[in-house]
Amino acid sequence: MISEATQAVITHYERRHEFRGDVFGAQPYANYGYWARPDLTLEQASEALTDLVAASAGLGQGDKVLDVGCGYGAGAVKFVKRYDVDAVTGIDVTPVRIASGQDYIAEHSVADRITLQEGDATAMSFGDESFHKVVSVECAFHFDTREAFLKEAARVLVPGGTLALTDIIPRRGVDPSAYLTGETTNQSQVCLDMPANAYDADVYADLLRSTGFEAVRIESLLEWTRIPFADALARVAAASEGERAEQISRMATRIRQLIELGEDYVLVTARRS
Template sequence: MFENLKIAGRAIRTVFTADPITRVRRFYEIQSPDVEFAARRTHYMNVGYWSDGVTDIDTAADALADKLADAAGLKPDDTVLDVGFGYGDQDFKWLRERQVAKVYGLNITPHHVEAAQRRAQEEGLADRTDFRLGSATELPFGDNTFDRVVALESAFHFYPRSAFFAEALRVLRPGGVLATADIIPVSGDVVRAAIQSGPLSFVKFSIPKENWHDRDTYRQQLVEAGFANPEVRSIKEQTWEGWRAYMAERTNDPAFRAVVKPAVRKSMAAHWKNQDLMKRELAQLDYVIAVGHKR
């Protein structure tokens, strides 16, 4: 019960935080990592890419990281900037599997940065990583620094995202690529404030209205930032439904039940109870992979 009260208190504080940057940081401090990642092998915080046969969030989240890496064209010896990196699971994956030369990570949540820094030390990758606190709209790097800039399910938070696009173009080398995996409405007619599902509360409270627009506007903002021939492609059919179905059943998973207190499980089950409402609201949300090239 005490843990539920703490979570509720953090949520209320987040909702009533006026500053958008502080609100996002507090959003990622609501849930205890011990609960959020219970009975999981990774610390991804994305909805995942649910191709046929995928049944768990860790495999789906790995797949989404691969989709973004493919879109960005990550290759050996690239210098990569990952903005809003969470705990950095994708970065360690790309260092191992794509053999990128170095990953710089920027994040506004201190405990995410600290966790990624610890992991880099533990895995002997401190010399190939640089995780630090910072703002996506004021990147603390010089012009023409990176081969790739990526944002894995984070750019919808950036205040505003269009300023991030401009900064990404500045820090990319000529020929460099920006790639994002991002959440937007299916059309500009979707009313953000009308979202009622508890699990989708982040849409209402941590996506600024400046970022609430469809694929056409997203593409146009990339053009206005200076990117050549940007592409904004929906992968909605491979994301939302798989995530919803998995999360709706998570509290029934024996491995999860073995490590999470009954009161917390009960609260989570209630949070995810109204699946009909969630399905209706998820139908209004798009999920895109966007790519832009610097001339």
């Protein structure tokens, strides 16, 4: 049974599917990017973030990888082509993304090593100890709940397997009610607030340990992700026209507001005990 909060996520990304257009370039990424250099394009920064997560997970030959919130499959294709993993299974709750992703992996001739399917991060259909690595890019803050996902991630990982993800959380000392106000998004007009997931890195780390993980590391990447992403969107807006320019500009402004109100962007790694 899909929860109301998860249905809102599905609705948001179905509506955003048409909006994204060519903002991210030819490859179907949809993340905030990792801006190691200020001159990167959105596409290059999105690819760099995917590489950062892959490297943090230690992806390599022989790995069976679960990509949770796989989107359009761009990350899965990179994991196979650059890191030569044995196989990638990607799950996502948004049907249009899975359908588009299946076309994308077929175009890249890697359908024999990648499986994309609809699936809920908090109630996975996979058996215990099915994967060596679990990765997730900018999704866990949407899960209803993140704690349920972490329990599932620990269950499907082999002992010693690695979890690597990027996530959005409040900074330490921030009252999440400052920005969890029930406001709807500019693009989809749905509310994506998830109060159950609004806790800082210390609580997050404790939660990872209590759900079966060790060697926990949580690192802020805000300066290299959300902040330069908002700047890049502003540049895209300046080069666009009409309503599209206004939509993109509003999105950049909203991201900056959320950062000012105390949101953080973090890289999380942990090892299954």
